[in-house]
Amino acid sequence: MSATLAMLLKQLMPDAQITIFERLDRVGAESSDAWNNAGTGHSAFCELNYTPYNPIDGSVDITKALKISESFEISKQFWAYLMEQGNLVTQSPFINDIDHLSIVWGEENRDFLKARYQALSSFPIFEDMVYTEDHQRIAQWVPLMMQGRNPNEILSSTQMAIGTDVNFGAITRAMVTALEKMDGVELLLGHEVSDLSPIDNGWLLDVDDLHSGNEKTIASEFVFIGAGGGTLKLLEKSDIPEGEGYGGFPVSGQFLICNNPEIVNRHEAKVYGKAAQGSPPMSVPHLDTRMLDGERSLLFGPYAGFSTKFLKNGSYLDLPLSIEMHNVWPLLAAGVHNINLTKYLVKQVTQSPEERFEFLQIFYPEANISDWNLITAGQRVQIIKKDIKEGGVLKFGTEIIVSKDGSLAALLGASPGASTSVSIMGDVINQCFPEMSKSTQWQNKLKEMIPSYGESLIENGDLCRQVRDTTSNILNLN
Ligand SMILES: Cc1cc2nc3c(=O)[nH]c(=O)nc-3n(C[C@H](O)[C@H](O)[C@H](O)COP(=O)(O)OP(=O)(O)OC[C@H]3O[C@@H](n4cnc5c(N)ncnc54)[C@H](O)[C@@H]3O)c2cc1C
Secondary structure, three states: OHHHHHHHHHHHOOOOOEEEEEOOOOOOOOOOOHHHOOOEOOOOOOOHHHOOEEOOOOEEOOHHHHHHHHHHHHHHHHHHHHHHHOOOOOOOOOEEEOEEEEEEEOHHHHHHHHHHHHHHOOOHHHOOOEEEOOHHHHHHHOHHHHOOOOOOOOEEEEEEOOOEEEOHHHHHHHHHHHHHOOOOEEEEEOEEEEEEEEEOOEEEEEEEEOOOOOEEEEEEOOEEEOOHHHHHHHHHHHOOHHHOOEEEEEEEEEEEEEOOHHHHOOOOEEEEOOOOOOOOHHHOOEEEEEEEOOEEEEEEEEEEEOOOOOOOOOOOOHHHHHOOHHHHHHHHHHHHHOHHHHHHHHHHHOOOHHHHHHHHHHHOOOOOHHHOEEEEEEEEEEEEEEEOOOEEEEEOOEEEEEOOOOOEEEEEEOOOHHHHHHHHHHHHHHHHOHHHHHOHHHHHHHHHHOOOOOOOOOOOHHHHHHHHHHHHHHOOOO
16 A cells, blocks of 8 residues: 555655655565465455345445446556556566456345346446356356256356456565655665654654664654554554544454365366355455466465454554553444454354365365365454444444545555555545645646546446556456
């Protein structure tokens, strides 16, 4: 997120002086690292949690899906622009073609998937979606999943052949490498921002050099807190009233991984199912082909883990130390209203390897336990927010918090995440630099970087097709 914002700002304001602080010795090594997330280019092609169902009238709300799909097209346009500029150079492709499928079991889920398909495919941005209930057709898409399956199972599936797998860590590192070469950009690795306080013209940051043990104080007119799980702590330190009432709840992700080439090569898709009733959206199971640094593997998950750390490389004190007077009530209230989440986590954390494996067998009936190993991915810190009616609510999205004068912005939350980073950072720019954003110079530059800027890819089918063609050519996608 920070790398994206820095790159956008440097394109808009070539003279800007930007310092990036990273507490680790490598950028993009937390949530954005390829092994710490699922690498799905979230376009709402297959993620059923973006289209809530109303079983009473059979309608499906596709508002969120349309927005996410458009946002991903915006990300792809920006990445294509940077590639052409030579500012996004990676050793192996950072984005790969991979079919996105949804598969559901049973009659009720079939009705939902069909209604979802009908609603989405009427928009050009989803016009390539295919729906089937035919086992043979599904077997052509995902043969591994259909072997040994009961032919009488009621199965329904949608397929989008233009889905992607993305290495967000590689994108982050490539952007930062390019930024470092630009005048006025400094990257300080092993530097942890520990405090920030307002001054007349911006903010004063206390920064610990974790190698030398020295402390630095740095002044800046504008600060973006894009510290992933570390954001809440810094937002609290800033004491801005807009940040009051926010808390965080960490949930870590685990995946089963298979590297046996005989199996890996028999599956080429990201297949998302439906979260079980009452379980949170991040529990949606998926069987994914991953292309990481030129190597192909197969991942299944996520399974939830629990740790009080807010960052994978964080401290067990992160959660307890984040509790302050302003968020203790929202945290308690959200806890009371989300007993299902607690139950789900307890069940996940206490399950045996065999139980975990049984879940995989729903997707891949002939799976063999010896081919799979459990790996721990990144930490998500779900937002807990003050709420007038309920006291506190748990949110599964992302939220930008901006100080009244626009001199500080912070990003909380983890979904839909990295895929929509360009749109989210575009929102930060609009909110924090409102006058400049409206200037002809910035508008023209934004249009140059993101050709669909200011227009709707949801309403304008021709533009959507044209933009997809162009970005696919540059990004080497089919
Ligand atoms: C299990 C899992 C699966 C996911 N799957 C997907 C997916 O399929 N598709 C998708 O689009 N998104 C996915 N996401 C979400 C996505 O990973 C995140 O939205 C995105 O990576 C967040 O980027 P970020 O820059 O905000 O945070 P990060 O990548 O975590 O970066 C924050 C950086 O700030 C540094 N930092 C923290 N505190 C400080 C400090 N005080 N001083 C200096 N540096 C600091 C950290 O070390 C880190 O490098 C997933 C996340 C998880 C956990």
